[in-house]
Amino acid sequence: MRMSRTVDIELTVNGESFAETVEPRLLLSDFLRETLGLTGTHVGCEHGICGACTVRVNGVSARSCLMFAVQADGATVETVESLGTVSSLHRIQEAFRKHHALQCGFCTPGFLMTVKDLLERHPLTTNADIRDGLSGNICRCTGYDHIVKAVRELANERDGVAS
Amino acid sequence: MPMNDAAFQPGPSTPVPLSEDDVLVSSRPKYVGKPVQRLEDPRLLTGAGRYVADMVINRMVHVAFLRSDQSHARILAIRTEAARAATGVIGVYTAADFSDIPPVVATSRMRNYHATSNPALAVDKVRYVGEPVAVVVAKSRYLAEDALALIEVDYEPLDAVIEPEAAAASTTALLHDQFGTNVIFERVFQTGEASQVLAAAPLSVKGRFRFHRKSPLFMENRSYLAEYDRGRDLLTLHSSTQIPGIVRDVLSSLLAMPGKVRVVAPDVGGGFGGKGSLYQEEIIVSALARKLGRPVKFVSDRMEDLASSSQGFDELVEAELGFDETGRFLALKADVLGDIGAYSIYPWTAALEPVQVVSFLPGAYKIPNYFGRVRGVATSKAPTGPYRGVGRPTSVFVLERLVDMAAHKLGMDPKDLRHRNLVGADEFPYRIGSGIIWERSGFVECLDRACEVIDYEALRQRQQAARKQGRWLGIGIATYAELTGIGSRISVAPGMPINTGNESATVRIDSTGAVTAIFGVASHGQSLETTLAQIVAEELGVRPQDVEIVHGDSAATAHGTGTYASRSAVIGGGAAILTTRALREKVKRVASHLLEASVEDIETGDGRIFVRGTDHQITFAELARAVYSDMQTLPLDKREKLEASESFDPYLGTTTTATHIALVEIDPETYGVKLQRFVVAEDCGRMINPLVVDGQVHGGVAQGIGAALLEELVFDGQGQLLTASLVDYMVPTAVEVPAIEVSHLESVLPNNPGGFRGMGEGGTIGAPAAVANAIADALAPLGIEIFELPATPERLFRLISAAGAIPGKAGAGFPSGIAQETNAMEE
């Protein structure tokens, strides 16, 4: 069995600096969950389809199952844990709660990080735009309707449009 | 999910009278029926939920399973030496290492049923691609997977058993030799003389319908973590299961550890029935934890989950409906062949799914003569098990297609034909041909409401106008009824070795005044931590956020089977009501002493206990202190135990109904199908939380849309699963699912403490049929019917080609012109 050399990496996750030694093959998703204990990032397919593992790398959304931790050397990573807390939810989280946009909650962290990206970088003029922007995240519980409503409210708020 | 036997006795059908409380008390805040924000949300939204994969225990090791790459083969040899020597490997095990664990057998008293012997790891033979053959224990999942590649298995291939009809006919290619057949059960349901009446019927329609196999595809792959306390000989399995109580019971027996097994379902990422059965991996990680004295974790990956989690549906149905010239249904006859896969799954048996197809086939209609035969045939594919809707997505698809075909033949509007035959408001209780008895529910009301919401008549006119422009618009109705919240009278009938008809609750007030409510159900997305808290809070007079709900832990209750079969609101909620009312009586008795008032004048609400019409009041904390801690205030005989425990068994079930209407537009050239609107009108009785009800309907409909348009597990002739990734097993995204318009109505409240009807599965029951009918309606001018789901563009292409309806050349026969050929990007 071939063994690879380990690599030292330094990165910032949710504002905190980390210096760790990793095997090159360690997926960023596993690094976040197992090395750092940030289990809010969920793993649903490990082939880039379901979107549950979506985080933000250097300010844009990315699948953490399709990156190796070594590739994040020097990067700034944000996970769901960077949003609000149980006692003080982030506005996106509040909107999801208000509109019942989650059921089992497994896909939710990936949706939240995707929505953060959509709100920062996409116009979301129509609900079709919202659905298109969400189409890289699979939810099996909600049928998406309530998620779309939550994002519509957030986009309107961003744009100063009455809901 | 439960199976139904013929000849049910009608139960009491009178609506529950309002309780004295409801009449007398208006001051106690009402939470049931309110869109209370979910109590589980803050943790799930912040990544603070705890799913099995998130759990870490000291000295924990990881496993990976070597799974069969053959669908049917004899195991000649398994060589594990190289894998044992690999880096980080702690052990490699095969069936021989677990010879002390008996195979699992899903028994049933059903006649003509062969119970398969289901080994935890394959013994002698493999029977589907994905069946666990060996297990590697290693320091990480990465290292365990490295070692898998070093295990060598010699197989002697046997004939793959793939096509259900050929499998049923074969006496040589047998999956389980000892039965002498692949048909492992057969049942018949009969009322009247269906064959004779059909033969004499003035009109009839028939078809050969195929509903293809699905994956429940919960987002959290199955995950198990077993820990063994060697000092106490206690085994705890943390499992992504819907049925911790059932798993506890069977593991205790398999591992010969009575009283020493606890099964806990922490946060569970969806189930939809797919986590509602016992899995081999649960047995193996438990046995390994005991064997190794270390915590053992298994987290399935998506590929193995698609290959090995229980699969859904998969039936071939030949059915015929006879009717007279006025459209009155006379007789229905059906022959159902269920492809059940390799094993009869525990505890439900392989009969669960196909038998429900036959028992629900007569649907919500008056059809005086019925004959339905069902056979389940074993094939060399993964076992089937419960998937949301169980049987009824297929039965509703078949029946509702026949109804639309009949309407077409009669030249009658499909809505009117349904009206003519639905069980009317004054005709309940109504016994259908399979023996199921419908209690009063809003069959006709839901049809009317759905048509009203979508403005059916206007839509038909719009369709006519669109057709003139060459556009293919289709409107599809599906009306169905289901039994939910089913009590012990029904579920025990087919002879399953468990009682699914009962749940208990314990509600207590501790010495700080905090309220805890303990249930045997196991929420995995259904919001039970909120809805059960709403019920307890309203009944007791506290706020929902003051109620801690304990669920999903076999150690918390003596008996409880879990969450499945649209049962938790009715049965768990019923137990919550009965229990909390008993506790509130105790609270009132104690308070009457403390407040020096009569029990009748004591009221509770918003966390306070007070004397009606006065400002005399105490808090629950003060009450608790008086009972538990303060030795002065209450005499000994007044210090009641602030705890109650009751169970609830609805005995029969409640009838839930809905009408779904889908509007589709099909691209007349590419045959791409786009859902334009989807309306649901449903009667789930009294809603506990309308937000949650809407969410359940939406999610169910989305799965039904997937079943109708996209989802299919495809096997090749050798039994290889070709759809083993999410690239190929396609579930709907936000783009494929339209906004879903839900309208609720309460006809008459059903006969259970809360007036609730179960509704968790309904979306998936109605949607496939509604979409299929809409597609058939869009294609009606071409004379095309839909007999097979999913109706993929490829299948539509074949149907339209076969009908000779494809315009010869591109652009011919369609309104064309550059101006109209704009790209959607520019709109």
Place this chain on the structure above:
Amino acid sequence: MKPAPFDYLAVTSIDEAVRALQASCDAKIIAGGQSLVPMMNFRLVQPELLVDINRIAALSQITETTGGLTIGALVRHVESQKSQLTIRHFPVIAEAMHHVAHVAIRNRGTIGGSLVHADPAAEWPLLATLLDAELEIHGPDGERRAIPAEFFLGPLVTDLQEGELLTAAHLPYLPAGAGAAFDEFAQRAGDFAIVSVGAVVALRDGVIAEARLALGGVGDTPLRAQAAETHLVGKPLSDGLLAQAATLAVEGLEPNTDLHASSEYRLHLVPILARRVLATAARRARGACE
């Protein structure tokens, strides 16, 4: 689904990358990793060495060069979609990028990765074929250029030799009076296309001066529908002409049957999409001429 072990090297220059590729007999380049990492997670690909080129800054640029745009191999799908240069000169790129998977994938996936992965149903191989791209390749023997027809050899197979690295795609500007369009048919948003079609139509005085029609998902590589192109050139634009060309687009095609579509269905879709895309391209060409 965890990848097999490998060694990892992050390089900062093209030369360093080429040297690293030569040093191992089983090295793989990783750029965006959106196709490679899934294959590694499935253990379908198990390289000994992974050479990470993400830190070669020079490969991330979109630049104007004489006669066209040069798009660096590391340019992300989203950048090619939103760059002012591509929007001005090749709006068809944004139109096609909209169909590439989903937001997070487009944020990370690269043009070079898509071209080298050479999925015959993917958008960039089709765009390269449609836009007569020249692919810039660096290797032990220096730099060379390849045209798509020679570069794409089969499904997931290219002309890249051992030790070679794709560094950029050069896209020559479309002729004056040209319009281009792209469309595809997939079962779900973001899925690989069952059939994809791109077209360029250039008009001069109402006559088609140049026509290109590229097809994806219907062969082992993206293809140009030469019979259709030939039929169009030199003729005055009309609906009928485009429809005739669209029917010619199937000439010589032998699409595969797979899980999601039969060969026959793909053949059915080609003229429909071809007609729609040609019509859109022609309309845009007329707009460009006004």
